[in-house]
Amino acid sequence: MITTDHITAAPTIVGAANQPAEVTASEPVTPQDTLRLDGSVDPRRVRLFRGPHGVLRCTIDGDRSVLRAKVVRAFPISHQNHWINILDWKNKEVCLIENPDDLDPESRRLAGEAIDEHYRIATIERIYSIENEYRTLFCDVLTNLGRRDFVMKWASDTIVWLGPDELMLVDIDTNRFRIPDINRLDAHSRKQLGVLL
Amino acid sequence: MPIADPLSPAAEQRWRHLAQPDEEVLLTVASDIAAGGHYGERWLVITNKRVVVLPDGRVPSPPGADGRRNGAAGSTGSRPAEGGGTHGSPNGHVAEAPEAREARDAPAAGTAEGVVALAIEELTEAKTEPVVGGGRLEVYTGNIPVPLLEYSSSLGPKFSEVARGLQQVIKGNPFLVSDDIPKLRCERCGRLLPEKNMTCSRCVRKSAMLARLAGYMRPVMGLSLLLAVATGGRTLVQLAPPYLQKLIIDSVLTPPVPGGTLKPHYGDFGMLALLVLGIAAAGLGTTLLMMIGSWLAAIVGTRITFEIRGALYRALERLPLTFHNKREHGALMSLVTRDTDMLNYFLVEGMPYLVTNSLLLVAILAILLSMNWRLALLILIPAPLVIAGGGFIWRRMRVYWNRWSQSWALFSAHLGESLAGIRVSKAFHQEDAEIGRFDRRNEDLAQVTIREGRFWGGSFAVLNFITGMGAYIAWLAGGREVIAGTMTLGEIVAFVGYLWLLYGPLQWFNNIYQWMSRAFAGAERIFEVIDTPREAFGSGNAAHIERIRGEVEFRDVTFGYDKAKPVLKDVSLHVEPGEMIGLVGKSGAGKSTFVNLICRFYEPDHGEVLIDGHNVKDISLECLREQVGVVLQEPFLFNGTIAENIRYARPEAAEREVVVAARAANAHEFIVGKPDGYDTQVGEKGSRLSVGEKQRISIARAILRDPRILILDEATASVDTETEKAIQEALARLVKGRTTFAIAHRLSTLRNANRLVVFDEGCIVEVGTHKELIERHGRYWKLVEMQSEVNKLRTVDG
Ligand SMILES: Nc1ncnc2c1ncn2[C@@H]1O[C@H](COP(=O)(O)OP(=O)(O)OP(=O)(O)O)[C@@H](O)[C@H]1O
Ligand SMILES: [Mg+2]
Numbered sequence: 001m002i003t004t005d006h007i008t009a010a011p012t013i014v015g016a017a018n019q020p021a022e023v024t025a026s027e028p029v030t031p032q033d034t035l036r037l038d039g040s041v042d043p044r045r046v047r048l049f050r051g052p053h054g055v056l057r058c059t060i061d062g063d064r065s066v067l068r069a070k071v072v073r074a075f076p077i078s079h080q081n082h083w084i085n086i087l088d089w090k091n092k093e094v095c096l097i098e099n100p101d102d103l104d105p106e107s108r109r110l111a112g113e114a115i116d117e118h119y120r121i122a123t124i125e126r127i128y129s130i131e132n133e134y135r136t137l138f139c140d141v142l143t144n145l146g147r148r149d150f151v152m153k154w155a156s157d158t159i160v161w162l163g164p165d166e167l168m169l170v171d172i173d174t175n176r177f178r179i180p181d182i183n184r185l186d187a188h189s190r191k192q193l194g195v196l197l
Numbered sequence: 198m199p200i201a202d203p204l205s206p207a208a209e210q211r212w213r214h215l216a217q218p219d220e221e222v223l224l225t226v227a228s229d230i231a232a233g234g235h236y237g238e239r240w241l242v243i244t245n246k247r248v249v250v251l252p253d254g255r256v257p258s259p260p261g262a263d264g265r266r267n268g269a270a271g272s273t274g275s276r277p278a279e280g281g282g283t284h285g286s287p288n289g290h291v292a293e294a295p296e297a298r299e300a301r302d303a304p305a306a307g308t309a310e311g312v313v314a315l316a317i318e319e320l321t322e323a324k325t326e327p328v329v330g331g332g333r334l335e336v337y338t339g340n341i342p343v344p345l346l347e348y349s350s351s352l353g354p355k356f357s358e359v360a361r362g363l364q365q366v367i368k369g370n371p372f373l374v375s376d377d378i379p380k381l382r383c384e385r386c387g388r389l390l391p392e393k394n395m396t397c398s399r400c401v402r403k404s405a406m407l408a409r410l411a412g413y414m415r416p417v418m419g420l421s422l423l424l425a426v427a428t429g430g431r432t433l434v435q436l437a438p439p440y441l442q443k444l445i446i447d448s449v450l451t452p453p454v455p456g457g458t459l460k461p462h463y464g465d466f467g468m469l470a471l472l473v474l475g476i477a478a479a480g481l482g483t484t485l486l487m488m489i490g491s492w493l494a495a496i497v498g499t500r501i502t503f504e505i506r507g508a509l510y511r512a513l514e515r516l517p518l519t520f521h522n523k524r525e526h527g528a529l530m531s532l533v534t535r536d537t538d539m540l541n542y543f544l545v546e547g548m549p550y551l552v553t554n555s556l557l558l559v560a561i562l563a564i565l566l567s568m569n570w571r572l573a574l575l576i577l578i579p580a581p582l583v584i585a586g587g588g589f590i591w592r593r594m595r596v597y598w599n600r601w602s603q604s605w606a607l608f609s610a611h612l613g614e615s616l617a618g619i620r621v622s623k624a625f626h627q628e629d630a631e632i633g634r635f636d637r638r639n640e641d642l643a644q645v646t647i648r649e650g651r652f653w654g655g656s657f658a659v660l661n662f663i664t665g666m667g668a669y670i671a672w673l674a675g676g677r678e679v680i681a682g683t684m685t686l687g688e689i690v691a692f693v694g695y696l697w698l699l700y701g702p703l704q705w706f707n708n709i710y711q712w713m714s715r716a717f718a719g720a721e722r723i724f725e726v727i728d729t730p731r732e733a734f735g736s737g738n739a740a741h742i743e744r745i746r747g748e749v750e751f752r753d754v755t756f757g758y759d760k761a762k763p764v765l766k767d768v769s770l771h772v773e774p775g776e777m778i779g780l781v782g783k784s785g786a787g788k789s790t791f792v793n794l795i796c797r798f799y800e801p802d803h804g805e806v807l808i809d810g811h812n813v814k815d816i817s818l819e820c821l822r823e824q825v826g827v828v829l830q831e832p833f834l835f836n837g838t839i840a841e842n843i844r845y846a847r848p849e850a851a852e853r854e855v856v857v858a859a860r861a862a863n864a865h866e867f868i869v870g871k872p873d874g875y876d877t878q879v880g881e882k883g884s885r886l887s888v889g890e891k892q893r894i895s896i897a898r899a900i901l902r903d904p905r906i907l908i909l910d911e912a913t914a915s916v917d918t919e920t921e922k923a924i925q926e927a928l929a930r931l932v933k934g935r936t937t938f939a940i941a942h943r944l945s946t947l948r949n950a951n952r953l954v955v956f957d958e959g960c961i962v963e964v965g966t967h968k969e970l971i972e973r974h975g976r977y978w979k980l981v982e983m984q985s986e987v988n989k990l991r992t993v994d995g
Binding site for chain 2: 051052053054055067068076090117118119120121122132135136138143145146147148149150151153154156171172173174175176194195
């Protein structure tokens with residue numbers, strides 16, 4: 001059985017500085033609060049850097065420091081390049097940044113890296129074949145990460161339009177594949193894609 | 198499917214350099230992401246002393262080589278397909294290119310490159326960190342996380358198990374990992390499987406759709422045979438008129454040529470009348486046989502769809518919740534209603550046409566060839582074009598129909614949902630937005646229909662013209678023969694008559710394509726559902742426990758709706774028969790998930806849930822669900838009366854029992870207060886009752902079942918405290934002797950609990966009585982502190 005002992009034995013990654021955040025949440029918001037109600041914080045005060053083993057860390061100047069941060073998109077489909085959320089190890093919010101370009105260049109770069117780490121989405125460059133069988137699609141594609149075949153179901157949540165020409169495919173294992181612009185694919189690929197459009 | 202993957206030759210070589218003499222290898226597994234994030238392999242070697250990550254082949258490897266190498270990995274057969282085989286060459290079984298093999302077998306420059314090795318004794322924890330579309334295996338040295346390797350979502354289940362195994366080694370426990378890893382590829386042909394562990398559709402000799410539909414014909418075999426006879430007869434009768442026309446022209450109407458053949462019937466009106474009568478009789482016969490045929494077809498077709506619709510609904514009821522979780526109800530409804538209708542329509546109307554016209558086609562071809570084979574061959578010149586055109590249309594139409602069904606499904610799903618949610622729309626004044634959404638779906642549907650119609654009409658017109666070419670040829674070439682005297686006038690008239698009969702079917706075929714593709718697209722979707730493995734309902738050698746004592750045990754249970762993201766993590770709990778357990782914890786902590794596993798709505802990914810010492814998987818579902826009563830978090834009532842809804846648990850229950858159950862749920866008073874008492878109609882989904890009333894009826898329903906294990910998931914959350922207290926007192930009496938799990942956010946609800954179990958992020962963090970937990974000053978204490986009722990509880994407990 002898992003008891004409290006186990007929990008306390010687990011590594012506490014989030015710095016002690018993080019603790020007050022929970023408490024302040026229930027107290028009235030004062031003007032000095034770094035974390036505004038919308039979670040945003042002055043981006044100039046946010047700094048991302050890498051610690052040992054390349055673990056991402058985050059400090060908010062004069063407020064707190066998170067020993068292990070991750071960066072996610074708040075709107076992964078509708079806003080790919082805006083509204084990024086820095087979270088701590090336990091998925092507690094550290095801050096929300098509307099435009100990552102407002103970060104200092106190094107933090108900006110690390111944020112981009114961290115986002116790439118968090119979203120394992122391959123970009124399809126060529127489609128060798130798509131076979132439709134009983135509304136199950138067997139796909140064989142070349143991506144920026146190499147060749148891959150996958151199976152997907154034909155459904156509204158597996159074939160997602162990200163833009164007028166931008167498409168995302170989600171396979172049965174929830175692997176994701178992106179086609180940034182279907183018009184830029186070669187003729188053969190477009191023909192194969194026709195099977196599912 | 199075993200979890201271990203044998204090392205590739207390159208990794209093997211690396212490992213030989215790295216292995217320490219007294220080291221025992223516990224597990225080697227392959228991930229499908231190479232060091233640079235590209236698809237490729239990396240190996241994890243877990244030994245009793247170290248955990249080592251080995252790159253495979255060249256590092257980093259160009260994308261092209263990855264694909265080839267990994268495709269080959271799936272084909273070697275010696276290695277489980279999922280190792281490198283989740284990606285790769287077109288079918289996963291293409292021979293390995295020589296240069297790729299060389300690259301793999303050649304010793305990599307600098308063995309240490311890309312190798313990570315960590316001593317087990319330095320590690321404190323191993324876990325997986327899910328990311329979108331994959332995951333990362335991580336170990337901790339002290340507080341510092343060390344990422345070991347990445348994998349795609351396909352290997353999520355495998356690496357959660359690996360992490361669990363590694364954790365055991367770190368904690369010094371025996372290394373035990375499950376070999377029950379879902380199979381991703383067909384072991385025979387290497388093709389990816391659309392459902393884990395399913396048999397490969399390509400390897401199972403897939404009988405054609407028609408053969409499968411014919412299977413459903415068995416109950417109406419006799420009628421089907423009759424139908425075949427009627428259809429055949431009609432075909433024969435249809436063949437007569439052109440021949441009779443030929444006789445009229447050649448024997449009766451055409452004057453004999455001097456020196457030609459004798460014409461005994463020339464100008465014979467009696468003969469003419471007889472022949473015309475023959476044509477009329479053929480017409481009448483066709484009509485009669487057609488009537489009989491459609492009548493029989495209606496019966497046969499409807500019967501078949503009846504069978505299929507039944508099979509489909511049975512499948513839907515028996516499919517596990519994991520299936521229903523993924524589907525929209527509207528789409529499933531359209532499957533049962535519209536797609537089966539489509540199939541019916543085709544079987545009743547289209548199928549007889551198809552059969553008659555196929556027969557006609559063969560018969561006419563035979564007649565034409567025997568009449569004048571040269572001319573017959575000439576007029577057949579456009580036929581390949583017509584057939585090819587038909588084939589083209591057929592394929593395109595299939596796509597259109599699929600799209601059409603998709604739009605239909607979305608349309609009806611939206612319709613159903615928006616009507617069900619009409620209160621919310623009104624409350625937020627979103628009627629216009631909903632109307633907008635509806636219009637868009639409606640527009641989509643219209644667009645698809647229009648596009649399909651346009652394509653259909655256009656291609657059909659072209660095809661029609663091509664078909665007409667046969668007649669031009671017949672008149673031209675046949676006319677020349679008549680002029681030359683090698684063919685009679687009657688013959689050419691009959692020829693053209695048969696020609697239209699011949700090309701008629703070809704046109705009909707195109708028409709039928711439309712139906713058939715539509716019907717078959719539906720049938721495909723239907724069979725997809727029917728073929729999905731269902732819940733093992735009391736099957737096999739499942740134990741039947743007459744009377745469950747109520748001992749429940751969770752042993753290291755891990756479960757996630759998505760296997761790579763566990764919602765319950767290594768949960769263990771032992772509950773004695775008759776105990777009342779209160780489950781508390783934050784929203785989303787996994788309480789409902791925990792009780793779902795007791796009902797076996799879902800099955801643990803690993804670990805076991807035991808009832809009376811039997812794994813729930815081995816208890817027949819029937820007897821399990823009969824003796825486990827649940828009040829779900831969202832009360833759901835069926836359209837019908839209150840009594841019917843309470844009786845849902847046990848339809849044969851007497852009125853007295855219904856009343857007793859309702860009383861215990863403190864529902865009796867409000868029920869009899871209604872003008873129609875127990876016969877009050879609750880409305881669709883119980884919409885005419887308040888939420889608290891619905892909850893009490895669901896409690897009554899659960900109580901009526903007289904379950905040995907009672908599960909109350911926020912069962913009284915919407916009931917005022919006073920009523921709740923009354924319910925609890927009644928329950929306390931009823932609960933005696935049966936095991937109860939009660940989930941509540943309002944902690945006072947759980948004052949009768951023997952023990953409280955505190956959940957946090959999928960783990961049990963505290964177990965004990967209210968008093969113990971308060972004294973411990975832990976999570977529970979914090980929860981209690983936060984609730985305003987804390988003082989009241991203290992006085993209750995003394
Ligand atoms: N059908 C489902 N499919 C996918 N994820 C689910 C499903 N049901 C629940 N979850 C997720 O599992 C986690 C645990 O949910 P669960 O319903 O067990 O929580 P709970 O403790 O009962 O919360 P609450 O007190 O709000 O009812 C949540 O993160 C939830 O989002
Ligand atoms: Mg719940």
